[in-house]
Amino acid sequence: MGFIADWIVRFRGGATKDSPHEPSNSDADLQNATGVIQCLIVGLGNPGKKYHGTRHNVGFLVLDRLAERAGVSFTPHLKWKAEVARVGEAMLLVKPLTFMNESGRAVQLLADFYKVAPENCIVVYDDVALGFGEFRIRREGTAGGHNGVKSLIACLGTQAFPRLRFGVGGADGEALVSHVLGKFSREESLELPLFVEDAVSAVDCLLEAGVDAAMARWNGKARTQR
Numbered sequence: 001m002g003f004i005a006d007w008i009v010r011f012r013g014g015a016t017k018d019s020p021h022e023p024s025n026s027d028a029d030l031q032n033a034t035g036v037i038q039c040l041i042v043g044l045g046n047p048g049k050k051y052h053g054t055r056h057n058v059g060f061l062v063l064d065r066l067a068e069r070a071g072v073s074f075t076p077h078l079k080w081k082a083e084v085a086r087v088g089e090a091m092l093l094v095k096p097l098t099f100m101n102e103s104g105r106a107v108q109l110l111a112d113f114y115k116v117a118p119e120n121c122i123v124v125y126d127d128v129a130l131g132f133g134e135f136r137i138r139r140e141g142t143a144g145g146h147n148g149v150k151s152l153i154a155c156l157g158t159q160a161f162p163r164l165r166f167g168v169g170g171a172d173g174e175a176l177v178s179h180v181l182g183k184f185s186r187e188e189s190l191e192l193p194l195f196v197e198d199a200v201s202a203v204d205c206l207l208e209a210g211v212d213a214a215m216a217r218w219n220g221k222a223r224t225q226r
Helices: 003-011 027-032 055-070 100-114 147-156 176-180 186-209 211-218
Strands: 039-043 075-077 082-087 091-096 121-127 135-138 163-167
Touching (some): 055 082, 055 091, 100 121, 135 211, 163 186, 186 211
Antiparallel strands (some): 075 082, 082 091, 135 163
């Protein structure tokens, strides 16, 4: 079974003769998964209640929904400097606890331990260059001014990892830091769950059909056209 097909069976709750067990979040379980984990799905954000629901934490929102849909929950792992949820035997959902500017440290620790190549580390993060609810999927690219992605590039030693950029809208004259660390407007909050659900579907498409197909389906299209 190939990489993508293997993870899809487990992600969607199916079982194979090679994956009869329910997912677990224990440290022992993660330790025993050496050589089995093939994919990291990473959502960028800042830990703590202060940052919950801010634009900069939209990556965490998408990961929370991915975990909910897979029927797993996150557990903090100090060794990995991240909250981690294991999906089946092949995939980890990862929310770094290092704060945004050092996001790469947690991803590097997990990627090195499980020998996951950067091209199998999919990153979801906010982007002020895109309108609210717009998506851009890319196979690789620069940080584009995003400090979390800059940290990932520095720690992984490459910019060749796939990513989903989730548009949170520009600052429109507001200080950039205040904008990304601010809450979504009331109007945006009403639409946000729909866009998060779309982002989950986009990640699913990316993994099932590949980067090129996901780009063709999701990039530059209004919600009604997807």
